[in-house]
Amino acid sequence: MKERILEIALKEIQYKGFRFTMNDLARQAGISTKTLYVMYTSKVEIIDQLLDQAMDEIRIREEAIIADPNQKLMDKIRQLLILVPSDFQFFHMNRLYELQRYYPEQWQRLDQFVNVQWDGVRQLLQEGIASRKLKSFPIDLFIEMYIGGLYRLLEQSAKQEFHMTLEDALEAMIDIMLGGIMNREGE
Structure with a gap:
């Protein structure tokens, strides 16, 4: 039942x-509010649980991508940079802004995760540089450009000026960061 509530x-x-x-939540789960509060003491506890699941999923998927011998290096880098928890990939960017605004402690946990979860990407980028x-660079x-770009997208989505899912926004940003904006003929 707890999984269903999540x-x-x-x-x-x-x-x-x-x-x-x-x-x-109680109405949609077909249980009383009292029963829901026995399982989860607060809405914040539910949000914390969802964040924990999302961060755990990212860690597991990151390890799998890095360890996959059938993937090319550049494909691994791209996959890591657009890695979004499967339950969050269709979220619009403004949902993260809402988390930041209304749940600052939970946002701080996510922010810390975003700022420190770079070992795998760093390792692959170093490998790419070493192999030419x-x-x-x-x-x-x-990494700071990536994080700054992500946070700028959040700001724009809060102003209702940017309407993309998190996954779409990351894919577009990474296309630009990895591929640049210049056509090959323009060289």
Whole structure:
């Protein structure tokens, strides 16, 4: 039942954002609010659980991508840079802004994760530079540009000026960061 409640909460976040209530969840789960509060003491506890699951999924998928001997180096790098938890890939960017605005402690946990979860990417970028598949560049600057770009997208989505899913936004950003904007004929 706890898993079902988390699934319902994810759907509520996707459609309504973080403004769902415990009553909404209980009604959709077909249980009383009192029963829901026995399983989860608060909406924040549910959000924490969802964040924990998302971060665990990213760690597991990152390890699998890095260890996959059948993937080319550049494919691995791209996959890591657009890695989004499967339950979050269709979220619009403004959902992350809502998390930042209304749940600052949970946002801080996610922000810390985004800022420190770079060992795998760093390792692959170094491998790419060493093998000359990538030209030499400051990896830390690349990472800061990625994080800065992501956060700028969040700001724009909060102003309702940017309407993309998280996955689509990351894919477009990585296409530009890895491939550049210049056509090959323009060289």
